Amino acid sequence: MRALMWSTLPLLKIAWRRDRVRLLIWIGVVVGLTVAIAAAFPELYYSAEELDAMAIAMENPAMVAMLGPVFGAANYHMAAAMGNQMVLFSMVLAAVMGVFVVSKHTRHDEEEGILEMIRALPVGRLSTLAATTLLLIIVSVVIALLTGFGLHAISLDGATFFGSMMYGITTGAALIMGGAMCALFAQLSENNRSVMGMSFGVIIGMYLLRGIGDVSFEVLAWMIPLNWLLRTEVYVSNYLWPLGLGLLFSVLVLVSAFYLNATRDLERGLLQARAGKASAHKFAKNPFGFLVKLLRPSLIAWALVSLTLGISYGAVFGDLETFMESLSAIIDMMPNLEGFAIEENFLAVVTMIIAITAVIGPMMQVNRMIDEEKKNRTEPIYARAIQRNTMQVRVLIIACIGITINLLMGGLGLYAGIVSTMNEPIGFFVVLGAVFNYSFAMFFMIGFIMLLGSLHPRISIYAWVYLAYSFMVLYIGSLLNLPTIFGFITPFGHVAQMPIESFNVLASIIMLFMALMMIAIAMNRYRHRDLIG
Numbered sequence: 001m002r003a004l005m006w007s008t009l010p011l012l013k014i015a016w017r018r019d020r021v022r023l024l025i026w027i028g029v030v031v032g033l034t035v036a037i038a039a040a041f042p043e044l045y046y047s048a049e050e051l052d053a054m055a056i057a058m059e060n061p062a063m064v065a066m067l068g069p070v071f072g073a074a075n076y077h078m079a080a081a082m083g084n085q086m087v088l089f090s091m092v093l094a095a096v097m098g099v100f101v102v103s104k105h106t107r108h109d110e111e112e113g114i115l116e117m118i119r120a121l122p123v124g125r126l127s128t129l130a131a132t133t134l135l136l137i138i139v140s141v142v143i144a145l146l147t148g149f150g151l152h153a154i155s156l157d158g159a160t161f162f163g164s165m166m167y168g169i170t171t172g173a174a175l176i177m178g179g180a181m182c183a184l185f186a187q188l189s190e191n192n193r194s195v196m197g198m199s200f201g202v203i204i205g206m207y208l209l210r211g212i213g214d215v216s217f218e219v220l221a222w223m224i225p226l227n228w229l230l231r232t233e234v235y236v237s238n239y240l241w242p243l244g245l246g247l248l249f250s251v252l253v254l255v256s257a258f259y260l261n262a263t264r265d266l267e268r269g270l271l272q273a274r275a276g277k278a279s280a281h282k283f284a285k286n287p288f289g290f291l292v293k294l295l296r297p298s299l300i301a302w303a304l305v306s307l308t309l310g311i312s313y314g315a316v317f318g319d320l321e322t323f324m325e326s327l328s329a330i331i332d333m334m335p336n337l338e339g340f341a342i343e344e345n346f347l348a349v350v351t352m353i354i355a356i357t358a359v360i361g362p363m364m365q366v367n368r369m370i371d372e373e374k375k376n377r378t379e380p381i382y383a384r385a386i387q388r389n390t391m392q393v394r395v396l397i398i399a400c401i402g403i404t405i406n407l408l409m410g411g412l413g414l415y416a417g418i419v420s421t422m423n424e425p426i427g428f429f430v431v432l433g434a435v436f437n438y439s440f441a442m443f444f445m446i447g448f449i450m451l452l453g454s455l456h457p458r459i460s461i462y463a464w465v466y467l468a469y470s471f472m473v474l475y476i477g478s479l480l481n482l483p484t485i486f487g488f489i490t491p492f493g494h495v496a497q498m499p500i501e502s503f504n505v506l507a508s509i510i511m512l513f514m515a516l517m518m519i520a521i522a523m524n525r526y527r528h529r530d531l532i533g
Contacts, residue, residue, distance in 0.1 A: 004262065005124045006122065007122060007123040007124060008130045008134070009131075011123065011130075012131040015132060015135050019101070026097045027139065027143055029093075029468070030090065030143055030171065031147050033472070034086065034151070035150035037082075041078055041156060042157075051077065051078065051081060054081055055070060055081075064211070064215050065211035065212070067088055068214060068230050071083070071237065072084075072235070072237075077156075077235075079156040079158035079159035079163060080235050082159075083167060083235035087167060087234050090147075091174035091226065091230065092174070092203065094174040094175035094178065095174045095175060097139075097178070098176060098177070098178030098180075099178050099181075099203070101132070101135065101136055101179055102180075102183050102186065103186065105128070107191070111190075111192050115128060129261050140172035143168065143175060144165075144169045147164075148164045148167065148168030148169065160235075163235040163236075166234050167235070176247070177226065177246060177250045177253075180251075181199055181253055182195060182196075182199040184253050184257040184260070187257055187260035187264060190271075204305075208308070209224050210227040210230070214227070225245075225246060225249045228242045229243060230242075288397075291394050291398055295365050299361070302358070302364075303361075303406055304409070306354065306409040308413065309413065310410040310412065313353070313354070314416060314420070314421070315420065316421075317418045317425075317426075344500055347430075347434055348498065348499070351414075352492060352497075353471075354407075354410040354411075355407070355410075355435065355438030355439075356470060358406035358442065359403065359446075359467070361406055362402040362403050362406070363445060365398055366399050369392070382531070389526070392450070392454075392522070396446070396450070400443070403442050404439075407438070410435055411435035414431055414435065415432070418431065426499075433498055433499070434498040434499055440495070440507075441495050441511055443515045444491040444514060447519045447522070448518055450518065450519055451522040453522070453526075454521075454522035454529070470492045474487060474490065474492055494507040494511065495508075
């Protein structure tokens, strides 16, 4: 065993040096969001009556499906509300972070040939995975401690030191769980894209099945490992045994990953890739058809995500007026204008969330061209009579198709949820117009990531940082009472909040013009720069 783990600590130091900036950013995001939202909670609920009303609202099946069951409703203090509304969000965010951390140092490095060079040194067969696991554990402990002490420093009403630490430990345990599942999938698949897809698919699947189980089938809820961590009942009961179950599951998954890593060949997965057809379809033999076939899974997946998100938010509309009349703080967060109902104000907020989520898929589809360049797969394409800008235009067309499909599916899902829960539903074209109102801002983001990728593929990551900034400022910034100047830095901050505001023609034209300018610069730069690799 010692030979298998040889040089684990030196590899741990290397992993930290390579990924320290990204890890610090992740830690700041996970801890910062949790603590900042907790600090804003006293501004949301001014009285015990508002907390009691929120406890009733949280028992709505739609809210249970999104945030989990209500714990401590009989004595719903501010800390219990924080735990009920935020712990699942923190857990999912931490689990996603765990996937990124592990995939980067396992299957990604293996696919890039980095592990082959490391294996040529005097290192153990399992040392790379062991170093990654230690890094994952260290990061989870840091997040748990920073979150726990940060929440304790805020001292919400009803919070205890043990409850705050339980919140942090639960978040850290979710990070380990997400990383452990990714480590297992890294042994099964032979490419990093499949590993990431399977990992995120399981996390999303656990979240959705947990929601179904919590609403209608308790046995199903208890079959979901992620739900075990939620049953610690942070700030209410602070149970330790569900936390132990979750950590035991993570340990068993990691042990399986180590066993499979010791038995499989390098750069091979235990699940054999499905053999392709002997002859490609006629549509796939031209460059555009080839790109469509390559990006088809992404198009379908993000369309379903948009549809699911729209249905989830639409299901909340039926109880808005009943459960939010006394929640003056939450109503103040909405862009409320006289003459408009609560549902219309809420629609203005929901459509922004759907739009920011819907643009992720098209941005990934544009980024796919950058990834292909990093892996030296674009050079054989350009060796033929195909111009670089021609490929860029085709990818841009597919991204625009993705934006249209995602917004349409999100709008249809939102309207379906509204119709099923409201006696007098909002009009179909009102909902669809509010959703498509964000298409110009989304097109701006497409132009931005194309520009960064054309300047240099490695800086395209800042487009994702910009998108995350947009979400935090516009959605969470209202909780933190940030100055409005922060919203003007993002294109989504210039979009009219329909249906309570009229369509902003001037802002849309400016965003479209800026997007076209960025695309033109990107195409010119991409045509003249050298391919990397």
